Amino acid sequence: MRLLKTATCNLNQWAMDFDCNLKNIKESIAKAKEAGAVIRLGPELEITGYGCEDHFLELDTVNHAWECLKELLVGDWTDGILCSFGMPVIKGSERYNCQILCMNRKIIMIRPKMWLANDGNYRELRWFTAWKQRDQLVNFQLPKEISEALSQDSVPFGYGYIQFLDTAVAAEICEELFAPIPPHAELALNGVEVFMNASGSHHQLRKLDIRLRAFIGATHTRGGVYMYSNQQGCDGGRLYYDGCASVVVNGDLVAQGSQFSLKDVEVVIAQIDLEAVASLRGSISSFQEQASCKTRVPFVEARYNLCQSFNLKMCLSSPLKIKYHSPEEEIAFGPGCWLWDYLRRSGASGFLLPLSGGADSSSVAAIVGCMCQLVVKEIANGDEQVKADAIRIGQYKDGQYPTDSREFAKRIFYTVFMGSENSSEATKSRAKVLADEIGAWHLDVSIDGVISALLSLFQTVTGKQPQYKVDGGSNSENLGLQNIQARIRMVLAFMFASLLPWVHNKPGFYLVLGSSNVDEALRGYLTKYDCSSADINPIGSISKQDLRTFLRWAATHLGYASLAEIEAAPPTAELEPIRSDYSQLDEVDMGMTYEELSVYGRLRKIFRCGPISMFKNLCYRWGAKLTPQEVADKVKHFFKYYSINRHKMTVLTPSYHAESYSPEDNRFDLRQFLYNATWPYQFRKIDDLVHELDGDRVHLGESSELDKLRDASQGGGGMGVVAAGSGNPNVGL
Known part of the structure; x- marks a missing residue:
């Protein structure tokens, strides 16, 4: 037998906080050693934090990383254990994203990343160079201070593996796993049995399965031990890294860490017999044949044994059932943990939320409530770091600390219902009930006086008094009156956030939470600069449909029963007067349904469809219910309002990233914000296609019964519920 004990980590690193990161790394090594592990794997760029972005271009960042590595190596941290540390390294004129493989106070090898993540939220090619010399390991001269401290002048640098006396180990860094021809394929043929993947992978709804299937696929047909380490938490940006450190053996998951957690350090241990790898490989004829004519990969010799031959006290890790969270749980726990990291690291004393009683702001309130529940639960489980942070933020004294989530929420969470003459008693009541269920400090504020003062000023200056559309006003008047209410709420929210702590004799300030959804x-x-403008937004990349299922789930599982009634209410901005024959509804205002918006968003971003491609796609998708002309009208309507409102994305509140069709223009969705909103060329092409399709229908003699069926189906299944262009779709310009 060749018994191997491995340790892989979830670490909550913070970009550019070297003290925090070094503390977490040391704690993870200590836990790995305590468990008897001989391999310890940490996340990608763990010393600096993954999210440093343009700080990677600063020499200081690289120098500080070397200083931290030196501290790890001159101490006893790497004695008797192979440690993989992630950090940037400059070689010659190039900067590389590297894993530093160390053992017994020496650097054995530096492995630069060969395939860089450079799409979606990732811009690694902006900061790093991909290593392209795959046929040799080159000599890297260590920085002088490192060389003197370690009595080691140089180290092998490049693509390769480490050959120990009893096994072979190699690094595969994050994106490389998902490359068309991943390194582990040829490394396995060269006899590598243990693969260490250091990653900086962010949470996205329903994404975890893709990642786990990749680990399983890497070893299912070629054998091997696949170790995966990841960051877990908010390291200073919009992303939440969702941990899930794992170990897979021959296609079976044998160890899995948490996906969402408030812990700063989590170490996952697996105990493996490497003979199982050798046995599987020896039984696969095609593996044997390909190994016999493999491309040779360079390696470094390390004259150490990693394995034990026999130990009755070591129980081998057995295959596990993969733990997946439902999308509703992901919405609760991911943004909840992200909010906690942001709160404890920002120096703020709590959150303030404009709570309208609608689905979006109520979802945010529920997520904050979930955060409070997680904090209390983690303290009860003995996490001293969470306890210390909660005592500081909640300003507990005399040995007290949070034991009840509602009591904790009362200390750190303000909700404010800012009603106007257009607000209904139903939404006002729902906001109050939900705030009480969560435990928030709730305020009911009328904004009519402030609005009246502004309108009086406007009338004094211009001599005109605008009217709502239902009272005979124009679209411009109607829009202006709605936007006054929305923007006043933003001003008041920030005023309350800065002054309410002072009113209650509390130090610090509160962070304002936004609540606009991705659709x-x-x-x-x-409205640009309305109460969607905030400090951070935990739901800004979550769809309306997902939020509604979350509300139904949270009503039961979080214990906020009023959310069921909130979810059932039709979405409305309540910015126009309520009349017996008129109530403002979001989908009528937009001229499209939320279901349709999700379809448009995925086609535009994920499938990279322009107007023509989207029209063609939707003709196939919706052709049984809509004519080509009706599809064309919907596509044109969407692109018109997408383009005239694109400028709003430039000032969108920083949001938790959870959805792959997010229109966030800061990093994720890089498109211009000034369009020709008539799309003359594209819309003309759509008209040509409609004419051709209508001609084909006439030529084929489409039956009158099918026409009747089409007519009857208008409004079903999310298509045609709202006539394009109805209502006031310009809200918020």
Whole structure:
């Protein structure tokens, strides 16, 4: 037998906080050693933090990383254990994203990343160079201070593996796993049995399965031990890294860490018999044949044994059932943990939320409530770091600390219902009930006086008094009156956030939370600089449909029963007067349904469809219910309002990233914000296609019964519920 004990980590690193990161690394090594592990794997770029971005271009960042590595190596941290540390390294004129493989106070090898993540949220090619010399390991001269401290002048640098006396180990860094021809394929043929993947992978709804299937696929047909380490938490940006450190053996998951957690350090241990790897490989004829004519990969010899031959006290890790969270749980726990990291690291004393009683702001309130529940639970489980942070933020004294989530929420969470003459008693009541269920400090504020003062000023200056559309006003008047209410709420929210702590004799300030969802941002159905403008937004990349299922789930599983009634209410901005024959509804205002918006968003971003491609795709998808002309009208309507509102994405509140069709223009969705909103060329091409398709229908003699069926189906299944162009789709310009 060749018994091997491995340790892989979830670490909550913070970009550019070297003290925090070094503390977490040391704690993870200590836990790995305590468990008897001989391999310890940490996340990608763990010394600096993954999210340093343009700080990677600063020499200081690289120098500080070397200083931290030196501290790890001159101490006893690497004695008797192979440690993989992630950090940037400059070689010659190039900067590389590297794993530093160390053992017994020496650097054995530096492995630069060969395939860089450079799409979606990632811009690694902006900061790093990909290593392209795959046929040799080159000599790297260590920095003088490192060389003198370690009595080691140089180290092998490049693509390769480490050959120990009893096994072979190699690094595979994050994106390389997902490359068309991943390194582990040829490394396995060269006899590598243990693969160490250091990653900086962010959470996205329903994404975990893709990652785990990749680990399983890497070893299912070629054998091997696949170790995966990841960051877990908010390291200073929009992303939440969702941990899930794992170990897979021959296609079976044998160890899995948490996906969402408030812990700063989590170490996952696996105990493996490497003979199982050798046995599987020896039984696969095609593996044997390909190994016999493999391309040779360079390696470094390390004259150490990693394995034990026999130990009755070591129980081998057995295959596990993969733990997946439902999307509703992901919405609760991911943004909840992200909010906690942001709160404890920002120096703020709590959160303030404009709570309208609608689905979006109520979702944010529920997520904050979930955060409070997680904090209390983690303290009860003995996490001293969470306890210390909660005592500081909640300003507990005399040995007290949070034991009840509602009591904790009362200390750190303000909700404010800012009603106007257009607000209903139903939404006002729902906001109050939900705030009480969560435990928030709730305020009911009328903004009519402030609005009246502004309108009086406007009338004094211009001599005109605007009217709502239902009272005979124009679209411009109607829009202006709605936007006054929305923007006043933003001003008041920030005023309350800065002054309410002072009113209650508390130090510090509160962070204002936004509550616009991804679909409204995509359509531009929000007012620029209204209460969607905040410090951070935990739902800004979550769809309306997902939020509604979350509300139903949270009503039961978080214990906030009023959310069921909130979810059932039709979405409305409540910015126009309520009349017996008129109530403002979001989908009528937008001229499209939330279901349609999700379809448009995925086609536009994920499938990279312009107007023509989207039209063609939707003709196939919706052709049984809509004519080509009706599809064309919907596509044109979407692109018109997408383009005229695109400028709003430039000032969108920083949001938790959870959805792959987010229109966030800061990093994720890089497109211009000034369009020709008539799309003359594209829309003309759509008209040509409609004419051709209508001609084909006439030529084929489409039956009158099918026409009747089409007519009857208008409004079903999310298509045609709202006539394009109805209502006031310009809200928020």
